[in-house]
Amino acid sequence: MSVAVGAAPTKIKRPPDPQRTKLTIAAFLVLGLFVFAMWRIGFTPWTVFQRWDAVANLWDRMVPPDFREWRRYVSAIVETLWMVLAGTAIALVLAVPVSILAARNTTTGPIAYNICRFLITLTRAVPSLVFALVFVRAMGIGPAAGVLAMGISSVGMIGKFFSDRIEEIDLGLVEASQAAGASRIQTFVSAVLPQVLTNWISLSLYRLDINLRSAVILGYVGAGGIGLELQRVQGQLVYPRVLAIAILIFALVLIAEQLSALARRSVLGKVDSGKTKNPWGMAAKWQSYRDSVEERREQRAKAIELAATKSAEAGQKIAMPWTPNRIGQWTAGVIAILLVLVSFVVLGFGPVQFVQALGEIGPFVAGMFPPDFATNFGPHVNLMLETIWMALVATVLGLILSLPIGIIGANNATFSRFAAQICRLVTVVVRGMPELIIAVLLVVAFGLGPLAGVLALTIGSIGLAGKLIADSIEDTDLSRPMEAMDSVGATWLQRTFTATIPQASPAIIGTGLYMFDVFVRAATTLGIVGAGGIGLALDASIRGRNFNQTLALIIMIFAAVYITERLSSWLRKQLI
Numbered sequence: 002m003s004v005a006v007g008a009a010p011t012k013i014k015r016p017p018d019p020q021r022t023k024l025t026i027a028a029f030l031v032l033g034l035f036v037f038a039m040w041r042i043g044f045t046p047w048t049v050f051q052r053w054d055a056v057a058n059l060w061d062r063m064v065p066p067d068f069r070e071w072r073r074y075v076s077a078i079v080e081t082l083w084m085v086l087a088g089t090a091i092a093l094v095l096a097v098p099v100s101i102l103a104a105r106n107t108t109t110g111p112i113a114y115n116i117c118r119f120l121i122t123l124t125r126a127v128p129s130l131v132f133a134l135v136f137v138r139a140m141g142i143g144p145a146a147g148v149l150a151m152g153i154s155s156v157g158m159i160g161k162f163f164s165d166r167i168e169e170i171d172l173g174l175v176e177a178s179q180a181a182g183a184s185r186i187q188t189f190v191s192a193v194l195p196q197v198l199t200n201w202i203s204l205s206l207y208r209l210d211i212n213l214r215s216a217v218i219l220g221y222v223g224a225g226g227i228g229l230e231l232q233r234v235q236g237q238l239v240y241p242r243v244l245a246i247a248i249l250i251f252a253l254v255l256i257a258e259q260l261s262a263l264a265r266r267s268v269l270g271k272v273d274s275g276k277t278k279n280p281w282g283m284a285a286k287w288q289s290y291r292d293s294v295e296e297r298r299e300q301r302a303k304a305i306e307l308a309a310t311k312s313a314e315a316g317q318k319i320a321m322p323w324t325p326n327r328i329g330q331w332t333a334g335v336i337a338i339l340l341v342l343v344s345f346v347v348l349g350f351g352p353v354q355f356v357q358a359l360g361e362i363g364p365f366v367a368g369m370f371p372p373d374f375a376t377n378f379g380p381h382v383n384l385m386l387e388t389i390w391m392a393l394v395a396t397v398l399g400l401i402l403s404l405p406i407g408i409i410g411a412n413n414a415t416f417s418r419f420a421a422q423i424c425r426l427v428t429v430v431v432r433g434m435p436e437l438i439i440a441v442l443l444v445v446a447f448g449l450g451p452l453a454g455v456l457a458l459t460i461g462s463i464g465l466a467g468k469l470i471a472d473s474i475e476d477t478d479l480s481r482p483m484e485a486m487d488s489v490g491a492t493w494l495q496r497t498f499t500a501t502i503p504q505a506s507p508a509i510i511g512t513g514l515y516m517f518d519v520f521v522r523a524a525t526t527l528g529i530v531g532a533g534g535i536g537l538a539l540d541a542s543i544r545g546r547n548f549n550q551t552l553a554l555i556i557m558i559f560a561a562v563y564i565t566e567r568l569s570s571w572l573r574k575q576l577i
Contacts, residue, residue, distance in 0.1 A: 024510075027576055035397045038390035042451040042533070049456070052447050059240070059446040066248055067241035074230055074249055081226035081253075084144050084219075085212045086344040088151025091355075092212075093205060096156045100163030106175070107167055107193065117160070125157025126562040129215045130222065130437075130526040131555060134543050137223040139365035140358055144225030145350050149358060151212050151219065158211075162204050163197070170196045202330075203265050210261040217250050218437040222529065222540075227253075235441060247438060255433040264333075365548075372556055373549035381538055385557055388534035389565070391451050391458065391527075392520035398455070399462025400513050406463060407470025413483075414474050414501045416493040424467065431464030436523050440532040451533030458520050458527075465519070466512055473508030474501065510576050514569040521565045525558045535561075 039045065068074075102108045103117035129150050136146035174192040183191065220228025227250060234242040345351050350358075409415045410424030436457045443453035482500035491499065502509070528536025535558060542550040 023576060024506075027572070031397065034393060038393045041390050042387060042394065042455065044394055044452055044455050048452065052452075055446045055448075056443075059442065063240040063244040065241065066245035067239070068245045070242065071245075074227065074246060077220075077227040077230045078249060078253055080144055080348075081213070081216045081220070081228075083344040083347050084147050084151065084226050085209060085216050086341050087348055087350060088148045088216070089155060089205065089209050089212050090341040090344070091148065091152030092155030092159055092208065095152065096159035096163055099156060099160045100167060101189065103160060103164040104167035106170070106172060107189070117164075121157050121160040121164070122563065123157070123559065124154055125161065126522075126559045126566070127154065127555060128522050128526050128558075129154035130219060130529065131539065131558065133219045133224040134222050134529070134539065135366070135551070135555075136358075136362060138543055138548075139362045142223040142225075142229075144348050145354065145358055147216060147219040147224030147226060148348065148350055149355075149362075150224060151215060154215075155208055155212060159204065159208055163201060166197045166200050166204075167193060202334075206261050206265050210258055213257045214254055214435050217254070218435050221437065221441070231438070231441070235445075240445075243442070247434070247442070250435070250438060251433045254435070255429065258429075258432070369548040369552035371549065372553035373547070374553045376547075376550055377538070381535070381554060381557065384528070384535045384538050385561055387451055388524045388528070388536075389521060389561065391454050391524045391534055392517055392565075395455050395458030395462060395520050395524075396513060396517040398459045399466050399516060400509070402459065403463050403466035403470060404509065406467040408474065408497055408501055410467060410471035411474035411501075413477075413479050414497065414505075425471065428464045428467040428471070431460065432468070433464075434461075436461040437526065437530060440527050441530050444531045449531040449533075454524060454527040454532030454534060457532060458523060461523075462516055462520075466516055469512045469515070470505070470509060473512065474505045477505050477508065479504055511573055514573050518566050518569045522562055525562070 099117045099120055102113040103121055105114070108114040108117075132154050133146055133150035136149050140146045140149075170193060174196070175188060178188040178192040216226050217228050217231075220226035220230070221232045223229065223232075227246065231243065231246045231250070234246060406424045406427060409417075409420050410428065412418065412421050415421040415424075439460055440453055440457035443456050447453045447456070479500060482504060483496060486496045486500055524534050524536075525539075526536045528534040528538070529540045531537065535554060539551065539554045539558075542548070542554060
């Protein structure tokens with residue numbers, strides 16, 4: 002190609018790209034909504050700086066922490082752990098039949114399928130703290146309400162993932178079992194369960210970790226455990242003891258997260274992505290876990306098919322070999338079952354108490370009908386919108402803060418291995434403190450209102466979004482663009498803006514949409530501690546025994562969470 006001497010250089014223009022146009026329009030819309038949301042809730046940077054002295058004052062009142070009642074706190078922590086085991090066990094018992102009927106390839110018909118899918122959606126959309134508020138009012142203060150709240154609210158997530166895995170199984174084994182005349186139960190046990198069992202165990206351990214974070218805040222509304230102790234000392238304004246309990250909760254969550262990660266690694270086998278040797282990243286290589294699960298599921302299916310063929314030729318009963326790995330898994334399973342049984346005994350919550358609890362909750366819930374939307378409808382809608390604005394502001398601010406942490410924390414995009422470890426450590430530390438606990442402390446410092454709620458969600462987003470972004474970047478192949486940038490002597494910042502961010506932009510967008518979805522759920526409960534949003538009205542209606550309004554507010558929360566979830570899903574498909 003020749004260029005005429007003296008000719009003016011032609012500027013290179015990017016060719017039209019519909020996807021880039023969509024992203025640009027979406028970015029401007031989000032920016033506009035972000036500015037509007039900040040104006041609606043009165044959140045400005047200078048407002049935060051003006052009240053920073055209140056944070057320093059609160060810190061002075063909290064330090065040093067007072068552990069004089071440590072025996073009482075340890076007893077409450079142990080009760081929390083038993084609650085988590087019992088609540089997760091109830092969720093599994095309820096979720097397994099629901100997931101079977103909610104999977105297209107194992108359901109009994111469209112009626113059962115739609116009913117179970119609705120139950121999954123309902124229990125996913127309503128936060129566990131809302132269930133706890135209702136159950137404490139119906140059953141009284143104590144761990145039983147917390148166990149049931151955790152159990153029912155966990156059905157949605159567990160049921161959804163379980164049913165999704167059932168729909169991904171190899172149908173050849175199912176058809177072979179049905180051709181041999183097996184019943185539905187026999188087909189499930191012999192052909193479906195072996196293919197999904199490893200994945201189900203991993204998901205159960207993951208949910209156990211989530212329920213622990215949930216359990217420490219359920220007690221704040223009277224549902225037992227360490228949260229109840231936090232509510233007691235916070236109500237007494239004994240802030241050194243508040244800090245002591247917060248430190249114990251932080252340590253408990255971090256230790257449990259590491260143990261849960263080790264247990265998942267034991268179930269799934271050793272997973273080494275080859276991307277990082279960072280010990281702090283051990284907390285959850287979730288995508289790597291899923292990939293390992295798929296590989297192990299395929300291996301198990303082939304082993305079952307091979308065993309069936311050999312046994313059929315020899316006229317023997319199908320039997321899987323007892324390998325050391327299988328023996329270890331069965332041993333761990335027996336220990337887990339024993340611990341669950343002990344948890345029910347210690348809490349005094351067995352089948353009889355479970356039936357009695359349902360008998361108390363049933364009439365209470367029936368008495369909430371019909372929902373009262375007329376009373377205070379306008380203020381309630383404004384509070385619901387305030388909840389959504391809080392979630393939007395926290396999502397955008399959280400992404401702004403988390404993006405550099407995630408980029409530096411990714412070993413294939415960082416400028417220093419040491420810096421990557423520090424950023425990974427930051428995300429682990431922040432994840433150790435639930436947002437509601439942070440909101441409790443910020444409400445004391447900043448006062449009632451959405452400011453404390455937005456700050457709590459924003460701080461919490463550093464742990465969530467920072468980790469997700471770092472993991473997503475490490476899962477992205479940056480070798481070729483990095484080599485090209487290095488060959489022309491590009492700096493780290495140039496590589497970041499030219500290669501890392503463009504390559505990882507789909508994951509970053511997906512993380513933002515996921516955060517917004519999660520934060521809408523979280524923001525609905527922050528008002529219970531005075532941090533703004535619809536939770537304030539929900540708590541007031543329950544305390545005032547206006548249960549018809551309570552049901553109306555729960556329906557509003559369900560509708561808002563469901564709509565935002567569907568909107569996030571649609572936007573994800575359009576933008577990514």
